[in-house]
Amino acid sequence: MPGRMMPPERVKPLLVWAAGRLRDAGCETPDLDARLLLQGAAGLSREELILEPDRHLAGEQITAFEAMIARREAREPVSRIRGEREFHGRSFRVTPDTLDPRPDTETLAETALALLPKAGRFLELGAGTGAVAITLLAERPDAYGIATDVSAAALAVTAENAERHGVADRLVLLTGSWFAPVKGVFDLILSNPPYIPAAEIATLSPDVRCFDPRLALDGGADGLDAYRAIAAGAAAHLTPGGHVVVEIGAGQGLEIAAIFVAAGFRLVDQRQDLGGHIRCLAFQRVEN
Ligand SMILES: C[S@@+](CC[C@H](N)C(=O)[O-])C[C@H]1O[C@@H](n2cnc3c(N)ncnc32)[C@H](O)[C@@H]1O
Structure with missing residues (x-):
């Protein structure tokens, strides 16, 4: 079986990649979940994610985000992963x-x-x-x-x-x-x-x-x-x-x-x- 695809390093493709994984896992709101988790992992606001789609993210931000996506794939709610509601x-x-x-x-x-x-x-x-x-x-x-x-x-x-x-x-x-x-x-x-x-x-x-x-x-x-x-x-x-x-x-x-x-x-x-x-x-x- 081929290995899992590496996550992209820029905001927009990273969100598309993550939402695809969440959609495949059966999450009902994959786009919203991916955005909320990236806000938490990268410490960015909703506006920054929307206005800077080409922003380059640091390796540790991407690693933290990928770990969050894996938890959401296991059906842990977004608010629990972020620790905030x-x-x-x-x-x-x-x-x-x-x-x-x-x-x-x-x-x-x-x-x-x-x-x-x-x-x-x-x-x-x-x-x-x-x-x-x-x-x-x-x-x-x-x-x-x-x-x-x-x-x-x-x-x-x-x-x-x-x-x-x-x-x-x-x-x-x-x-x-x-x-x-x-x-x-x-x-x-x-x-x-x-x-x-x-x-x-x-x-x-x-x-x-x-x-x-x-x-x-x-x-x-x-x-x-x-x-x-x-x-x-x-x-x-x-x-x-x-x-x-x-x-x-x-x-x-x-x-x-x-x-x-x-x-x-x-x-x-x-x-x-x-x-x-x-x-x-x-x-x-x-x-x-
Ligand atoms: C459905 S949660 C509601 C929590 C919060 N009020 C909310 O609406 O998000 C019910 C709460 O009641 C608490 N609880 C369960 N049994 C209880 C008891 N016998 N006496 C007091 N609190 C209890 C639980 O620990 C839990 O925090």
Whole structure:
């Protein structure tokens, strides 16, 4: 079998070469992936790649890029290879201990921003990179938050991202399961909990199943364990009139609404993601 073709040394042909390899490997967005990875490997902006197609790259830049292309061929997501993910206009560090934040979760952040009162206090359960809590604090300089995660390693990444975005002084981090480490009451409780039924994890695409931590995906036998825990504990941690906002998986809306209604809440809002799926539910306690 002939050896693999040497990569070209100039920007445009290098991108064409890399996109071809990614296309052959079955990647859905080979051109975009190749460009994002070359930006990371060569330390160049999108504009520089577009405006300087004949730019000559150094040997070490090409070697680093080739290693990244090999990881992407093995279906590792671009954001994990780069260690960075854009969320709501900001860049967040992503590690093997955190979920790679998804664009759909911006729906959760936007719903929470709409419900958070002036100078409001919020609690995010299961913070991961902290993309959601940090977005709320960055958008609302009057807000304070607590973010929890059962994974101390994930919370270390939350802390790093909070420093990066200048909100660490308004964010308290607590390690533990759901409400266990939490004291006090909040105007808003929000969560994007694990919601994949355990048996379905093996059927997910390799980009997800092999790289997102199982702790961030596994919602128990029917995918709803976390919602039961959150619905059971929320009332004791809400101010009067406070809200609970949760992200949900496609098609889980009715069952999750029923869990919260049985725990004494009423549904006050539901929002769709860009794909038209109901992605986020908001509840308020029914006052007696
Ligand atoms: C789907 S990820 C969401 C991460 C982040 N909020 C986001 O939207 O990108 C769920 C998070 O919940 C955390 N988690 C799982 N079980 C938990 C538990 N029992 N208590 C608190 N957090 C938990 C996971 O470690 C993970 O960071």
